[in-house]
Amino acid sequence: MAGRYRWLSRCLLLWTCLLGSGAAHSHETPVALLTIKEGIAGTYWLEWTYYSSRNDVPPQVRWPGHCFEDYPRLECGEQGLVGEVVMPEIGDKYSAAVVQVRRQGAAPRSYTLTGGNPRMVVTADGTVPWQTIAAAYIPLGIEHIMLGVDHLLFVLGLLLLVHGTRSLVTTITSFTVAHSITLAAATLGWVGIPDKPVNACIALSIVVVVVEVIKHRRGEHCLSARLPWLIAFGFGLLHGFGFAGAMSNVGLPPESLPAALLFFNVGVEVGQLAFVLTVLGLYHAHRVLQARLPAWCSQAGIYGVGSIASYWFIGRFAALLAT
Structure with missing residues:
Protein backbone atom coordinates (compact mmCIF):
# COMPACT_ATOMS: atom_id res chain seq x y z
CA MET A 1 0.00 0.00 0.00
CA ALA A 2 2.78 2.44 0.88
CA GLY A 3 4.44 1.92 -2.50
CA ARG A 4 1.23 2.53 -4.37
CA TYR A 5 0.52 5.62 -2.27
CA ARG A 6 3.92 7.09 -3.12
CA TRP A 7 3.53 6.36 -6.81
CA LEU A 8 -0.01 7.71 -7.08
CA SER A 9 1.00 10.77 -5.11
CA ARG A 10 3.75 11.42 -7.63
CA CYS A 11 1.18 11.13 -10.39
CA LEU A 12 -0.86 13.72 -8.54
CA LEU A 13 2.16 15.98 -8.38
CA LEU A 14 2.70 15.71 -12.13
CA TRP A 15 -0.95 16.39 -12.76
CA THR A 16 -0.81 19.38 -10.45
CA CYS A 17 2.02 20.86 -12.50
CA LEU A 18 0.04 20.36 -15.72
CA LEU A 19 -3.14 22.01 -14.51
CA GLY A 20 -3.46 25.66 -15.46
CA SER A 21 -5.19 28.42 -13.64
CA GLY A 22 -8.17 28.15 -15.97
CA ALA A 23 -9.07 24.83 -14.38
CA ALA A 24 -11.11 26.65 -11.77
CA HIS A 25 -13.99 26.36 -14.18
CA SER A 26 -15.94 23.15 -14.70
CA HIS A 27 -15.46 21.15 -17.88
CA GLU A 28 -17.40 22.83 -20.66
CA THR A 29 -19.25 20.72 -23.16
CA PRO A 30 -19.51 23.08 -26.17
CA PRO A 129 -32.36 3.49 -34.72
CA TRP A 130 -30.77 2.63 -31.37
CA GLN A 131 -27.43 2.03 -33.08
CA THR A 132 -27.36 5.68 -34.12
CA ILE A 133 -28.12 6.80 -30.56
CA ALA A 134 -25.37 4.54 -29.19
CA ALA A 135 -22.84 5.84 -31.74
CA ALA A 136 -23.62 9.41 -30.65
CA TYR A 137 -23.87 9.18 -26.87
CA ILE A 138 -21.21 6.60 -25.93
CA PRO A 139 -18.35 8.76 -27.33
CA LEU A 140 -19.94 11.82 -25.70
CA GLY A 141 -19.91 10.11 -22.30
CA ILE A 142 -16.29 9.04 -22.76
CA GLU A 143 -15.27 12.56 -23.74
CA HIS A 144 -17.01 14.13 -20.77
CA ILE A 145 -15.35 11.92 -18.15
CA MET A 146 -11.94 12.13 -19.83
CA LEU A 147 -12.02 15.94 -20.01
CA GLY A 148 -13.62 16.27 -16.58
CA VAL A 149 -10.40 16.60 -14.58
CA ASP A 150 -12.28 17.15 -11.33
CA HIS A 151 -14.13 13.84 -11.69
CA LEU A 152 -10.92 11.98 -12.49
CA LEU A 153 -9.02 13.57 -9.59
CA PHE A 154 -11.75 12.36 -7.26
CA VAL A 155 -11.46 8.82 -8.64
CA LEU A 156 -7.67 8.98 -8.32
CA GLY A 157 -8.06 10.08 -4.71
CA LEU A 158 -10.29 7.07 -4.06
CA LEU A 159 -7.51 4.79 -5.32
CA LEU A 160 -5.32 6.06 -2.47
CA LEU A 161 -7.87 4.88 0.08
CA VAL A 162 -8.51 1.33 -1.11
CA HIS A 163 -6.78 -1.86 0.00
CA GLY A 164 -6.81 -4.80 -2.38
CA THR A 165 -8.79 -5.78 -5.46
CA ARG A 166 -12.06 -6.46 -3.66
CA SER A 167 -12.09 -3.03 -2.03
CA LEU A 168 -11.19 -1.40 -5.35
CA VAL A 169 -14.06 -3.13 -7.18
CA THR A 170 -16.52 -2.29 -4.39
CA THR A 171 -15.46 1.36 -4.26
CA ILE A 172 -15.58 1.97 -8.02
CA THR A 173 -18.90 0.11 -8.26
CA SER A 174 -20.37 2.28 -5.47
CA PHE A 175 -19.25 5.44 -7.26
CA THR A 176 -20.75 4.14 -10.51
CA VAL A 177 -24.10 3.18 -8.98
CA ALA A 178 -24.39 6.48 -7.11
CA HIS A 179 -23.70 8.82 -10.01
CA SER A 180 -25.89 6.69 -12.29
CA ILE A 181 -28.82 7.24 -9.90
CA THR A 182 -28.55 11.02 -9.79
CA LEU A 183 -27.66 11.27 -13.48
CA ALA A 184 -30.88 9.48 -14.37
CA ALA A 185 -32.98 11.32 -11.78
CA ALA A 186 -31.77 14.76 -12.86
CA THR A 187 -31.95 14.04 -16.59
CA LEU A 188 -35.49 12.68 -16.30
CA GLY A 189 -36.52 15.81 -14.40
CA TRP A 190 -37.28 14.12 -11.07
CA VAL A 191 -34.83 16.35 -9.17
CA GLY A 192 -32.92 19.45 -10.11
CA ILE A 193 -29.93 21.34 -8.70
CA PRO A 194 -28.30 24.36 -10.41
CA ASP A 195 -24.93 23.72 -12.03
CA LYS A 196 -22.89 26.29 -10.10
CA PRO A 197 -23.45 24.93 -6.57
CA VAL A 198 -22.96 21.39 -7.87
CA ASN A 199 -19.61 22.26 -9.45
CA ALA A 200 -18.47 24.02 -6.28
CA CYS A 201 -19.39 20.98 -4.17
CA ILE A 202 -17.60 18.64 -6.60
CA ALA A 203 -14.40 20.62 -6.02
CA LEU A 204 -15.04 20.42 -2.27
CA SER A 205 -15.43 16.63 -2.53
CA ILE A 206 -11.85 16.41 -3.84
CA VAL A 207 -10.64 18.46 -0.88
CA VAL A 208 -12.43 16.08 1.51
CA VAL A 209 -10.84 13.03 -0.11
CA VAL A 210 -7.40 14.65 0.07
CA VAL A 211 -7.87 15.36 3.79
CA GLU A 212 -8.93 11.75 4.36
CA VAL A 213 -5.88 10.47 2.48
CA ILE A 214 -3.55 12.65 4.57
CA LYS A 215 -5.20 11.48 7.81
CA HIS A 216 -4.91 7.88 6.70
CA ARG A 217 -1.27 8.37 5.79
CA ARG A 218 -0.57 9.75 9.27
CA GLY A 219 -2.18 6.72 10.90
CA GLU A 220 -5.14 8.70 12.26
CA HIS A 221 -8.65 7.28 12.54
CA CYS A 222 -10.22 7.46 9.10
CA LEU A 223 -13.63 6.01 8.28
CA SER A 224 -13.04 6.56 4.58
CA ALA A 225 -10.02 4.24 4.59
CA ARG A 226 -12.00 1.47 6.28
CA LEU A 227 -15.14 2.03 4.19
CA PRO A 228 -14.03 3.79 1.00
CA TRP A 229 -17.19 2.64 -0.78
CA LEU A 230 -19.20 4.84 1.60
CA ILE A 231 -17.48 8.09 0.62
CA ALA A 232 -17.51 6.93 -3.01
CA PHE A 233 -21.26 6.41 -2.91
CA GLY A 234 -22.01 9.62 -1.03
CA PHE A 235 -19.98 11.88 -3.28
CA GLY A 236 -20.92 9.81 -6.33
CA LEU A 237 -24.48 11.08 -5.92
CA LEU A 238 -23.07 14.61 -6.15
CA HIS A 239 -20.91 13.88 -9.20
CA GLY A 240 -23.96 12.43 -10.97
CA PHE A 241 -25.56 15.88 -10.92
CA GLY A 242 -22.42 17.17 -12.62
CA PHE A 243 -22.78 14.60 -15.40
CA ALA A 244 -26.45 15.54 -15.73
CA GLY A 245 -25.42 19.16 -16.32
CA ALA A 246 -23.48 18.05 -19.39
CA MET A 247 -26.48 16.10 -20.62
CA SER A 248 -28.80 19.09 -20.23
CA ASN A 249 -26.39 21.23 -22.28
CA VAL A 250 -26.17 18.68 -25.07
CA GLY A 251 -29.87 18.02 -25.12
CA LEU A 252 -31.69 14.71 -25.14
CA PRO A 253 -34.13 13.60 -27.82
CA PRO A 254 -37.42 13.16 -25.88
CA GLU A 255 -38.51 10.29 -28.08
CA SER A 256 -35.24 8.42 -27.38
CA LEU A 257 -34.60 9.59 -23.82
CA PRO A 258 -34.05 6.20 -22.10
CA ALA A 259 -31.65 4.94 -24.78
CA ALA A 260 -29.70 8.22 -24.93
CA LEU A 261 -29.36 8.31 -21.13
CA LEU A 262 -28.26 4.67 -21.03
CA PHE A 263 -25.59 5.05 -23.70
CA PHE A 264 -24.24 8.30 -22.26
CA ASN A 265 -23.82 6.55 -18.91
CA VAL A 266 -22.17 3.60 -20.65
CA GLY A 267 -19.69 6.02 -22.20
CA VAL A 268 -18.94 7.57 -18.80
CA GLU A 269 -18.30 4.12 -17.31
CA VAL A 270 -16.08 3.07 -20.22
CA GLY A 271 -13.98 6.21 -19.81
CA GLN A 272 -13.82 5.82 -16.04
CA LEU A 273 -12.79 2.16 -16.28
CA ALA A 274 -10.16 3.00 -18.90
CA PHE A 275 -8.73 5.66 -16.56
CA VAL A 276 -8.57 3.29 -13.58
CA LEU A 277 -6.97 0.52 -15.63
CA THR A 278 -4.45 2.97 -17.09
CA VAL A 279 -3.45 4.20 -13.63
CA LEU A 280 -3.10 0.65 -12.30
CA GLY A 281 -1.16 -0.39 -15.40
CA LEU A 282 1.27 2.49 -15.00
CA TYR A 283 1.65 1.67 -11.31
CA HIS A 284 2.54 -1.93 -12.20
CA ALA A 285 5.06 -0.72 -14.78
CA HIS A 286 6.54 1.63 -12.16
CA ARG A 287 7.08 -1.31 -9.81
CA VAL A 288 8.60 -3.52 -12.48
CA LEU A 289 11.00 -0.79 -13.63
CA GLN A 290 11.76 0.19 -10.02
CA ALA A 291 11.68 3.86 -10.90
CA ARG A 292 12.80 6.20 -8.13
CA LEU A 293 11.76 9.77 -7.41
CA PRO A 294 12.56 12.06 -4.48
CA ALA A 295 10.67 11.16 -1.29
CA TRP A 296 9.12 14.64 -1.06
CA CYS A 297 7.12 13.97 -4.22
CA SER A 298 4.73 11.72 -2.27
CA GLN A 299 3.53 14.49 0.01
CA ALA A 300 3.82 17.29 -2.54
CA GLY A 301 1.50 15.51 -4.96
CA ILE A 302 -1.42 15.07 -2.60
CA TYR A 303 -1.00 18.54 -1.06
CA GLY A 304 -0.79 20.04 -4.54
CA VAL A 305 -4.07 18.46 -5.59
CA GLY A 306 -5.68 19.60 -2.35
CA SER A 307 -4.52 23.13 -3.06
CA ILE A 308 -5.83 23.12 -6.62
CA ALA A 309 -9.17 21.63 -5.53
CA SER A 310 -9.41 24.35 -2.87
CA TYR A 311 -8.69 26.95 -5.55
CA TRP A 312 -11.42 25.45 -7.72
CA PHE A 313 -13.85 25.55 -4.83
CA ILE A 314 -13.07 29.19 -3.98
CA GLY A 315 -13.36 30.23 -7.64
CA ARG A 316 -16.61 28.37 -8.19
CA PHE A 317 -18.07 29.54 -4.89
CA ALA A 318 -17.19 33.13 -5.77
CA ALA A 319 -18.91 32.70 -9.14
CA LEU A 320 -21.94 31.36 -7.30
CA LEU A 321 -22.08 34.39 -5.02
CA ALA A 322 -21.70 36.71 -7.99
CA THR A 323 -24.94 35.47 -9.60
Whole structure:
Protein backbone atom coordinates (compact mmCIF):
# COMPACT_ATOMS: atom_id res chain seq x y z
CA MET A 1 0.00 0.00 0.00
CA ALA A 2 2.78 2.44 0.88
CA GLY A 3 4.44 1.92 -2.50
CA ARG A 4 1.23 2.53 -4.37
CA TYR A 5 0.52 5.62 -2.27
CA ARG A 6 3.92 7.09 -3.12
CA TRP A 7 3.53 6.36 -6.81
CA LEU A 8 -0.01 7.71 -7.08
CA SER A 9 1.00 10.77 -5.11
CA ARG A 10 3.75 11.42 -7.63
CA CYS A 11 1.18 11.13 -10.39
CA LEU A 12 -0.86 13.72 -8.54
CA LEU A 13 2.16 15.98 -8.38
CA LEU A 14 2.70 15.71 -12.13
CA TRP A 15 -0.95 16.39 -12.76
CA THR A 16 -0.81 19.38 -10.45
CA CYS A 17 2.02 20.86 -12.50
CA LEU A 18 0.04 20.36 -15.72
CA LEU A 19 -3.14 22.01 -14.51
CA GLY A 20 -3.46 25.66 -15.46
CA SER A 21 -5.19 28.42 -13.64
CA GLY A 22 -8.17 28.15 -15.97
CA ALA A 23 -9.07 24.83 -14.38
CA ALA A 24 -11.11 26.65 -11.77
CA HIS A 25 -13.99 26.36 -14.18
CA SER A 26 -15.94 23.15 -14.70
CA HIS A 27 -15.46 21.15 -17.88
CA GLU A 28 -17.40 22.83 -20.66
CA THR A 29 -19.25 20.72 -23.16
CA PRO A 30 -19.51 23.08 -26.17
CA VAL A 31 -22.57 22.21 -28.22
CA ALA A 32 -24.61 23.74 -31.01
CA LEU A 33 -28.35 23.35 -31.54
CA LEU A 34 -29.77 23.46 -35.04
CA THR A 35 -33.54 23.73 -35.39
CA ILE A 36 -34.99 22.87 -38.80
CA LYS A 37 -38.60 23.91 -39.38
CA GLU A 38 -40.45 22.63 -42.42
CA GLY A 39 -42.18 25.25 -44.54
CA ILE A 40 -43.94 24.60 -47.82
CA ALA A 41 -42.86 23.09 -51.13
CA GLY A 42 -39.65 21.52 -49.81
CA THR A 43 -38.52 24.67 -48.02
CA TYR A 44 -37.04 24.55 -44.50
CA TRP A 45 -35.98 27.31 -42.10
CA LEU A 46 -32.78 26.99 -40.07
CA GLU A 47 -31.95 28.47 -36.68
CA TRP A 48 -28.66 28.01 -34.80
CA THR A 49 -28.27 28.30 -31.01
CA TYR A 50 -24.82 28.18 -29.40
CA TYR A 51 -23.73 26.70 -26.09
CA SER A 52 -20.04 27.52 -26.18
CA SER A 53 -17.77 30.30 -24.96
CA ARG A 54 -15.04 29.35 -27.45
CA ASN A 55 -16.83 29.55 -30.79
CA ASP A 56 -18.79 32.28 -32.55
CA VAL A 57 -19.66 30.44 -35.76
CA PRO A 58 -21.79 27.33 -36.23
CA PRO A 59 -20.40 24.02 -37.51
CA GLN A 60 -20.25 23.52 -41.26
CA VAL A 61 -23.06 21.34 -42.61
CA ARG A 62 -23.00 19.10 -45.67
CA TRP A 63 -26.58 18.56 -46.80
CA PRO A 64 -27.93 15.84 -49.12
CA GLY A 65 -27.03 16.51 -52.74
CA HIS A 66 -30.51 17.73 -53.70
CA CYS A 67 -30.59 20.34 -50.92
CA PHE A 68 -29.25 23.90 -51.17
CA GLU A 69 -28.68 26.22 -48.19
CA ASP A 70 -29.02 29.98 -48.27
CA TYR A 71 -29.14 30.59 -44.52
CA PRO A 72 -31.63 30.71 -42.91
CA ARG A 73 -33.36 29.00 -45.83
CA LEU A 74 -32.84 25.40 -46.98
CA GLU A 75 -34.32 24.24 -50.28
CA CYS A 76 -34.72 20.49 -50.82
CA GLY A 77 -37.33 20.41 -53.60
CA GLU A 78 -39.94 17.70 -54.00
CA GLN A 79 -37.81 15.04 -52.29
CA GLY A 80 -37.78 16.99 -49.06
CA LEU A 81 -35.14 16.71 -46.39
CA VAL A 82 -34.14 13.05 -46.62
CA GLY A 83 -30.68 11.55 -46.82
CA GLU A 84 -27.34 11.96 -45.05
CA VAL A 85 -26.45 15.16 -43.18
CA VAL A 86 -22.80 15.54 -42.09
CA MET A 87 -21.06 18.03 -39.77
CA PRO A 88 -17.33 17.34 -40.27
CA GLU A 89 -16.21 19.91 -37.64
CA ILE A 90 -17.99 18.17 -34.77
CA GLY A 91 -15.38 16.82 -32.38
CA ASP A 92 -13.07 19.72 -33.22
CA LYS A 93 -14.78 23.02 -32.43
CA TYR A 94 -17.81 21.47 -30.75
CA SER A 95 -18.31 18.38 -28.61
CA ALA A 96 -21.71 17.77 -30.11
CA ALA A 97 -24.50 19.20 -32.18
CA VAL A 98 -28.18 18.55 -31.64
CA VAL A 99 -30.37 18.74 -34.72
CA GLN A 100 -34.10 19.04 -34.20
CA VAL A 101 -36.30 18.50 -37.25
CA ARG A 102 -39.84 19.87 -37.02
CA ARG A 103 -42.02 18.63 -39.82
CA GLN A 104 -45.58 19.77 -40.41
CA GLY A 105 -48.11 17.40 -38.90
CA ALA A 106 -45.48 15.28 -37.12
CA ALA A 107 -43.77 15.24 -33.74
CA PRO A 108 -40.30 16.84 -33.62
CA ARG A 109 -37.34 14.47 -34.04
CA SER A 110 -33.92 15.05 -32.50
CA TYR A 111 -30.52 13.80 -33.66
CA THR A 112 -27.21 14.13 -31.80
CA LEU A 113 -23.93 14.32 -33.72
CA THR A 114 -20.55 13.91 -32.04
CA GLY A 115 -16.92 13.56 -33.09
CA GLY A 116 -17.33 9.79 -33.14
CA ASN A 117 -20.52 10.02 -35.19
CA PRO A 118 -20.67 13.33 -37.12
CA ARG A 119 -23.39 12.24 -39.51
CA MET A 120 -27.08 11.42 -39.41
CA VAL A 121 -29.52 9.90 -41.87
CA VAL A 122 -32.86 11.68 -42.06
CA THR A 123 -35.71 9.42 -43.16
CA ALA A 124 -39.21 10.36 -44.27
CA ASP A 125 -40.78 8.90 -41.11
CA GLY A 126 -38.09 10.37 -38.82
CA THR A 127 -37.16 7.13 -37.06
CA VAL A 128 -33.82 7.02 -35.19
CA PRO A 129 -32.36 3.49 -34.72
CA TRP A 130 -30.77 2.63 -31.37
CA GLN A 131 -27.43 2.03 -33.08
CA THR A 132 -27.36 5.68 -34.12
CA ILE A 133 -28.12 6.80 -30.56
CA ALA A 134 -25.37 4.54 -29.19
CA ALA A 135 -22.84 5.84 -31.74
CA ALA A 136 -23.62 9.41 -30.65
CA TYR A 137 -23.87 9.18 -26.87
CA ILE A 138 -21.21 6.60 -25.93
CA PRO A 139 -18.35 8.76 -27.33
CA LEU A 140 -19.94 11.82 -25.70
CA GLY A 141 -19.91 10.11 -22.30
CA ILE A 142 -16.29 9.04 -22.76
CA GLU A 143 -15.27 12.56 -23.74
CA HIS A 144 -17.01 14.13 -20.77
CA ILE A 145 -15.35 11.92 -18.15
CA MET A 146 -11.94 12.13 -19.83
CA LEU A 147 -12.02 15.94 -20.01
CA GLY A 148 -13.62 16.27 -16.58
CA VAL A 149 -10.40 16.60 -14.58
CA ASP A 150 -12.28 17.15 -11.33
CA HIS A 151 -14.13 13.84 -11.69
CA LEU A 152 -10.92 11.98 -12.49
CA LEU A 153 -9.02 13.57 -9.59
CA PHE A 154 -11.75 12.36 -7.26
CA VAL A 155 -11.46 8.82 -8.64
CA LEU A 156 -7.67 8.98 -8.32
CA GLY A 157 -8.06 10.08 -4.71
CA LEU A 158 -10.29 7.07 -4.06
CA LEU A 159 -7.51 4.79 -5.32
CA LEU A 160 -5.32 6.06 -2.47
CA LEU A 161 -7.87 4.88 0.08
CA VAL A 162 -8.51 1.33 -1.11
CA HIS A 163 -6.78 -1.86 0.00
CA GLY A 164 -6.81 -4.80 -2.38
CA THR A 165 -8.79 -5.78 -5.46
CA ARG A 166 -12.06 -6.46 -3.66
CA SER A 167 -12.09 -3.03 -2.03
CA LEU A 168 -11.19 -1.40 -5.35
CA VAL A 169 -14.06 -3.13 -7.18
CA THR A 170 -16.52 -2.29 -4.39
CA THR A 171 -15.46 1.36 -4.26
CA ILE A 172 -15.58 1.97 -8.02
CA THR A 173 -18.90 0.11 -8.26
CA SER A 174 -20.37 2.28 -5.47
CA PHE A 175 -19.25 5.44 -7.26
CA THR A 176 -20.75 4.14 -10.51
CA VAL A 177 -24.10 3.18 -8.98
CA ALA A 178 -24.39 6.48 -7.11
CA HIS A 179 -23.70 8.82 -10.01
CA SER A 180 -25.89 6.69 -12.29
CA ILE A 181 -28.82 7.24 -9.90
CA THR A 182 -28.55 11.02 -9.79
CA LEU A 183 -27.66 11.27 -13.48
CA ALA A 184 -30.88 9.48 -14.37
CA ALA A 185 -32.98 11.32 -11.78
CA ALA A 186 -31.77 14.76 -12.86
CA THR A 187 -31.95 14.04 -16.59
CA LEU A 188 -35.49 12.68 -16.30
CA GLY A 189 -36.52 15.81 -14.40
CA TRP A 190 -37.28 14.12 -11.07
CA VAL A 191 -34.83 16.35 -9.17
CA GLY A 192 -32.92 19.45 -10.11
CA ILE A 193 -29.93 21.34 -8.70
CA PRO A 194 -28.30 24.36 -10.41
CA ASP A 195 -24.93 23.72 -12.03
CA LYS A 196 -22.89 26.29 -10.10
CA PRO A 197 -23.45 24.93 -6.57
CA VAL A 198 -22.96 21.39 -7.87
CA ASN A 199 -19.61 22.26 -9.45
CA ALA A 200 -18.47 24.02 -6.28
CA CYS A 201 -19.39 20.98 -4.17
CA ILE A 202 -17.60 18.64 -6.60
CA ALA A 203 -14.40 20.62 -6.02
CA LEU A 204 -15.04 20.42 -2.27
CA SER A 205 -15.43 16.63 -2.53
CA ILE A 206 -11.85 16.41 -3.84
CA VAL A 207 -10.64 18.46 -0.88
CA VAL A 208 -12.43 16.08 1.51
CA VAL A 209 -10.84 13.03 -0.11
CA VAL A 210 -7.40 14.65 0.07
CA VAL A 211 -7.87 15.36 3.79
CA GLU A 212 -8.93 11.75 4.36
CA VAL A 213 -5.88 10.47 2.48
CA ILE A 214 -3.55 12.65 4.57
CA LYS A 215 -5.20 11.48 7.81
CA HIS A 216 -4.91 7.88 6.70
CA ARG A 217 -1.27 8.37 5.79
CA ARG A 218 -0.57 9.75 9.27
CA GLY A 219 -2.18 6.72 10.90
CA GLU A 220 -5.14 8.70 12.26
CA HIS A 221 -8.65 7.28 12.54
CA CYS A 222 -10.22 7.46 9.10
CA LEU A 223 -13.63 6.01 8.28
CA SER A 224 -13.04 6.56 4.58
CA ALA A 225 -10.02 4.24 4.59
CA ARG A 226 -12.00 1.47 6.28
CA LEU A 227 -15.14 2.03 4.19
CA PRO A 228 -14.03 3.79 1.00
CA TRP A 229 -17.19 2.64 -0.78
CA LEU A 230 -19.20 4.84 1.60
CA ILE A 231 -17.48 8.09 0.62
CA ALA A 232 -17.51 6.93 -3.01
CA PHE A 233 -21.26 6.41 -2.91
CA GLY A 234 -22.01 9.62 -1.03
CA PHE A 235 -19.98 11.88 -3.28
CA GLY A 236 -20.92 9.81 -6.33
CA LEU A 237 -24.48 11.08 -5.92
CA LEU A 238 -23.07 14.61 -6.15
CA HIS A 239 -20.91 13.88 -9.20
CA GLY A 240 -23.96 12.43 -10.97
CA PHE A 241 -25.56 15.88 -10.92
CA GLY A 242 -22.42 17.17 -12.62
CA PHE A 243 -22.78 14.60 -15.40
CA ALA A 244 -26.45 15.54 -15.73
CA GLY A 245 -25.42 19.16 -16.32
CA ALA A 246 -23.48 18.05 -19.39
CA MET A 247 -26.48 16.10 -20.62
CA SER A 248 -28.80 19.09 -20.23
CA ASN A 249 -26.39 21.23 -22.28
CA VAL A 250 -26.17 18.68 -25.07
CA GLY A 251 -29.87 18.02 -25.12
CA LEU A 252 -31.69 14.71 -25.14
CA PRO A 253 -34.13 13.60 -27.82
CA PRO A 254 -37.42 13.16 -25.88
CA GLU A 255 -38.51 10.29 -28.08
CA SER A 256 -35.24 8.42 -27.38
CA LEU A 257 -34.60 9.59 -23.82
CA PRO A 258 -34.05 6.20 -22.10
CA ALA A 259 -31.65 4.94 -24.78
CA ALA A 260 -29.70 8.22 -24.93
CA LEU A 261 -29.36 8.31 -21.13
CA LEU A 262 -28.26 4.67 -21.03
CA PHE A 263 -25.59 5.05 -23.70
CA PHE A 264 -24.24 8.30 -22.26
CA ASN A 265 -23.82 6.55 -18.91
CA VAL A 266 -22.17 3.60 -20.65
CA GLY A 267 -19.69 6.02 -22.20
CA VAL A 268 -18.94 7.57 -18.80
CA GLU A 269 -18.30 4.12 -17.31
CA VAL A 270 -16.08 3.07 -20.22
CA GLY A 271 -13.98 6.21 -19.81
CA GLN A 272 -13.82 5.82 -16.04
CA LEU A 273 -12.79 2.16 -16.28
CA ALA A 274 -10.16 3.00 -18.90
CA PHE A 275 -8.73 5.66 -16.56
CA VAL A 276 -8.57 3.29 -13.58
CA LEU A 277 -6.97 0.52 -15.63
CA THR A 278 -4.45 2.97 -17.09
CA VAL A 279 -3.45 4.20 -13.63
CA LEU A 280 -3.10 0.65 -12.30
CA GLY A 281 -1.16 -0.39 -15.40
CA LEU A 282 1.27 2.49 -15.00
CA TYR A 283 1.65 1.67 -11.31
CA HIS A 284 2.54 -1.93 -12.20
CA ALA A 285 5.06 -0.72 -14.78
CA HIS A 286 6.54 1.63 -12.16
CA ARG A 287 7.08 -1.31 -9.81
CA VAL A 288 8.60 -3.52 -12.48
CA LEU A 289 11.00 -0.79 -13.63
CA GLN A 290 11.76 0.19 -10.02
CA ALA A 291 11.68 3.86 -10.90
CA ARG A 292 12.80 6.20 -8.13
CA LEU A 293 11.76 9.77 -7.41
CA PRO A 294 12.56 12.06 -4.48
CA ALA A 295 10.67 11.16 -1.29
CA TRP A 296 9.12 14.64 -1.06
CA CYS A 297 7.12 13.97 -4.22
CA SER A 298 4.73 11.72 -2.27
CA GLN A 299 3.53 14.49 0.01
CA ALA A 300 3.82 17.29 -2.54
CA GLY A 301 1.50 15.51 -4.96
CA ILE A 302 -1.42 15.07 -2.60
CA TYR A 303 -1.00 18.54 -1.06
CA GLY A 304 -0.79 20.04 -4.54
CA VAL A 305 -4.07 18.46 -5.59
CA GLY A 306 -5.68 19.60 -2.35
CA SER A 307 -4.52 23.13 -3.06
CA ILE A 308 -5.83 23.12 -6.62
CA ALA A 309 -9.17 21.63 -5.53
CA SER A 310 -9.41 24.35 -2.87
CA TYR A 311 -8.69 26.95 -5.55
CA TRP A 312 -11.42 25.45 -7.72
CA PHE A 313 -13.85 25.55 -4.83
CA ILE A 314 -13.07 29.19 -3.98
CA GLY A 315 -13.36 30.23 -7.64
CA ARG A 316 -16.61 28.37 -8.19
CA PHE A 317 -18.07 29.54 -4.89
CA ALA A 318 -17.19 33.13 -5.77
CA ALA A 319 -18.91 32.70 -9.14
CA LEU A 320 -21.94 31.36 -7.30
CA LEU A 321 -22.08 34.39 -5.02
CA ALA A 322 -21.70 36.71 -7.99
CA THR A 323 -24.94 35.47 -9.60
